[in-house]
Amino acid sequence: MSRSIIVSFLMRDKVGNALLAVLLALAIIVPFCSLVFEPGDTFYLSSYWVTLLGKYLCYALLAVAVDLVWGYCGILSLGHGAFFALGGYAMGMYLMRQIGERGVYANPLLPDFMVFLNWTELPWYWQGFDMFGFAMLMVLLVPGALAFLFGYLAFRSRVTGVYLSIITQALTYALMLAFFRNDMGFGGNNGLTDFKDILGFNLQHSGTRAALFSLSALALAGGYLLCRFIVNSKLGRVLIAIRDSESRTRFIGYRVERFKLFVFVVSAMLAGVAGALYVPQVGIINPGEFAPLNSIESIVWVAVGGRGTLFGAIFGAWMVNFGKTWFTGAFPELWLFFLGGLFVVTTLWLPKGVVGLSAQLSKMRRSKAASGANTEAPVQAQAVEAEPQPQQASQVAPEPDKQAEPTPKNLDQGAANV
């Protein structure tokens, strides 16, 4: 029975299936192009490109994680970069322990920065990270545990909407400050770097890089399947109900906070995996990854791609990051203009992202045909078309009226507090 449900879901999501096929193809083709062809061949991919594409895959996985909580459950977390970075640090600690005697100070046990700080013993939280299995477990458990603790407290006391966004931002900010401290034992400002090998494979070899790329592609595909399974299950329905009207869902009898907690923890773990795959490819993890801007950037990937559709999140991550690579190379001073403009344009005119563009256009055409050539309508109408969002917590406002007249009523909800 359950098998047939899964099969039917697989059938339904056509774009997603195509995407999965592309990912699998990439997982094979990219290593092939990188390893089989020689430099100079038409199809040759240098390890720079392999790493860059691998980075995009990790970002896409992070975007899927963000979309799961934001697009499907309405939790706008401005701190998902923290989970990403924690996963990255767990991986970084493993890679650090693998350096062993090859460090500058040739200490078999302590990483260089600890020797530099005159530490004589390995801190307790660094124990066990020489084992790959344990480190991978921590990649899941550390972000998961933090998400569980944070989510348990926040959702139980019904911190929602903007308040939640702000304290998640404070969370990642606090973590950033903490990881900047040398006393924390995570390398302070410089973070963890100078990695040599992973499971005995040299990180500089193109073969290792290609393998990491394939792993990232598979992880993204796996993450996609997992999220699709979640959002298409009955639990997913409840999540969407919570997104659309949290109180109503609660009044019907669902324990809203448990659903939210579950999906938040899963999402954090996915973000952790993305971070863990990211670190060996870029070769460094430092407290800058905790910066609030990074988390918000991942939000904009999802928003641009189209939240509430998992493949939209992936497209968004790829598009924005490709844009970033291109812009920061070609016009470094214009990148922030572009990124900032993207935020504004997306929220004002593309509430469903690029993925929702075609549906939006056809709807516009229909409404134009219906109501004649009303030239003022588009902007405001689109603004209202957006799916109802969880309202700001202190509002007394009623359920947002989706089909209503544009401006006046919508204004009501915004300022009806106090």
Next chain:
Amino acid sequence: MKTMLNKLLGLVGLVVLSFGVLADDWQQAASGLTGKSSNHKLAAIEAMLEFDDPRNAVALQGMLDAELYYVKADRQLVIATKSGRSFLLTDLQGESLGEVAKSKIKRITVNNRIRREIRSGLAMMALAGPDEDARFSAVRSLMANVEAEQLPLVEQRLVAETSAKVQDKLRELQAIILLENGDDAQRQSSAEFLGGRMDAPSRNALLRAQSDEQNAEVLAAINESVARNQQLLKLNRAAENLYFGLSLGAVLLLAAVGLAITFGVMGVINMAHGEMIMLGAYTTYVVQQLMPGHIELSLVVAIPAAFLVSGAMGVLIERGIIRFLYGRPLETLLATFGLSLVLQQLVRSIFGPLNQAVITPQWLSGSLEINGVLALTYNRLYIIIFSFMVVAALWLLISKTFFGLQVRAVTQNRAMANAMGIRSSWVDAMTFGLGSGVAGIAGVALSQLTNVGPNLGQNYIIDSFMVVVFGGVGNLFGTVVAAMTLGVANKLAEPFTGAVLAKILVLVFIILFIQKRPRGMFALKGRMVED
């Protein structure tokens, strides 16, 4: 004693009368210094001090430092400093006389007796000066290097001194001297007097005396005073921390109070709030560039200018973006965040990525010294006062004016306000402009404390939101209390944890606090349903 008195009388007389004495006379008097016997030199010093001449200080100090020489050929007094194998000469007025070989000059030697005479002479000169502050600092410098021979001098000045402030300081100096050199009764009364004195010399003198004292009764008095000083010291340190905390709180308050309007009253999440602060700071910079001759006035001009610049930008943002997003706080958050990136880059493109140097006017630098331990810097003091003035003005505006009435009406019930003829969209724009303008004013104040760069706003945005959320949304009073609480808590924790950890702890505390009271400290009462 008698010669001292003579000197003193002579000097006091000289200070008043004899500015016109011919330089030749001084040279005549000083010529005794080149004599061989120390009696000659002593007489010469005494004679020199009869004149009120700037060369006295140079010559005496030069003698103390073994830098006073005379040229063998013409017996002219010079200050000589060694430079390689030869000596650089300057005369007593500071004019350079070139370089000569060591054999051409001869040092004026001094012995301890002469040295004592010189020291008291130098202190005398400073103590009898016309300027009250100079006398005060002379006493302080004497306190740093206390000697028993100063006692008669100090006692004479105590009688002659007219300024209460200097007199008090002299009495303290007298007590320090007596604590070491007086008889039992004097030592005891000095010990009692010095209890509660916060200057380092007084405290050190007591501590020294504590280990040296033989007489049990005196020792008891000393012990008591030392204990009292320790306690006062702690108290002063605490007061200093409190002051730092209040000033940090004032900074937070200034940064957050605009947000308390836009977020608290209107319910708009303006992530570009920090950039409004930054614009204010840059306006200060521009104003200073436009009126380079009037730095003292620049801040006064910058305050309204910053209000207008940031306020206009706020109105623009409200009309251009935010009004389409009312009722959708998360979208507002994202759009305004994008806007903050654009504004940052805009400023970076115009002014460059480096920090701009904003000049601090004279009246903002320096500090108010309460005692030897506690000094309140003026810029922080003014910021504390300024932040409260801003809040008071805002409160008056919101609660007492017609505009404030309209704002409150629109936020409480927009439909009803519309029905009563209030143009709610106009009120929205003006309110948002007001909040942004206040952020601009905060930027003027912050330009005096931190670096003015494109990232200025980013550093304050998280803190500002924390303050507003912690204090309770929609509550100006809550914002004040929250800002002060967080500022003081941060600074009080700092001595124990270090600055960064203190900040982390405060953030964690707020995160936990919001779990407990999701609506902040002073939540608005009433029944509410989310969604």
